[in-house]
Amino acid sequence: MQQEIDQLNAQLYNLILENALKETVLQEKNEQVEVEIKSLLKNFDNEMEETQNKLESMEQIFEKEQEEVRRLDNLCAALEPQYNQIQERRRLAEEKRREEMKDLELKTKAAIYAQAWWRGHSTRMALKNKVKSKKAKKGKKTKGTK
Template identity: 40%
Template sequence: VRNRKHITKKNEVIHKFKSSLQQMEKLCEDFVLSTQQEAEKQGQSDRRASESQQKHLLEELSGLRTQLNNLLVANHEVEVALRKRKYKVETEIENWIQKYDADMGEKQSELEELSTAYADEQEELRELEERYTILEVEYTQIVEEKRLAKERKEREERELAMKTCASVIIQAYWRGYKVRKALRAKAKKGKKGKGKRGK
């Protein structure tokens, strides 16, 4: 009868441990699900922030492109005007050479100033094109860095969730092991006590 009671108690303890383990597993699953949902929310927030920044950069890039186009149009108009003026000046210089040899030096200076202004504007256009190229490269780098940072964060969150879950399971098994060990020790002690009373 005592053995039956002892076995019944053990069965009850085992049943409790199984129930506790099932609860632990449920808690672990709930924790992982909650972590995944939180990671999803964070990912959506990061995506929205990234999209907002991309929109801002695209707007800034569009503005720069508009400025560049305006400068190109303005430069083209100036270039055409300068070409016309240059042609006019050259024509006038030819006439002046024939008619006024004395004025040739002065007109030549004017032509050189116009050429210098044209060269300066060409240099300014080149600098603007270089700036645009640099901005485009920086934008591409920013987008790539955001993507890599997002992937790294998601990977770290998944690893943390797995480690936390594993830690909870290991702790549950360890507590179960300690309880079983204590029960075995108690059972052995009880058997020894019975033997002494029998003698």
């Protein structure tokens, strides 16, 4: 029995040693994992801090740009009535120019028509006078020779 107890004690001692070795290995692995976790958390925190800083700087830039946009909108709103007046003047000037062009075309057509009528009238009168003067000359010659 004593041998069996000694043998079981020896097995127990071996199992305790084996267990202690495995526990040591696991503790080392656990420590390595904890160190790695701390390192990852530190990297994550650093990255988050950088990202947060970038975000804050972008927000500041965005706010400045928004303020600039609001300022320019106010200026634009102030200039818009003037712009509309200028556009209205341009539109009226364009309408006036078109109307003047139509009037000029109408006057040109009227002048061409009047000139054509006058030329035709003058030509007819000249031909009529020429025919009359030829008849009168022929008539005088024949009357005077008889």
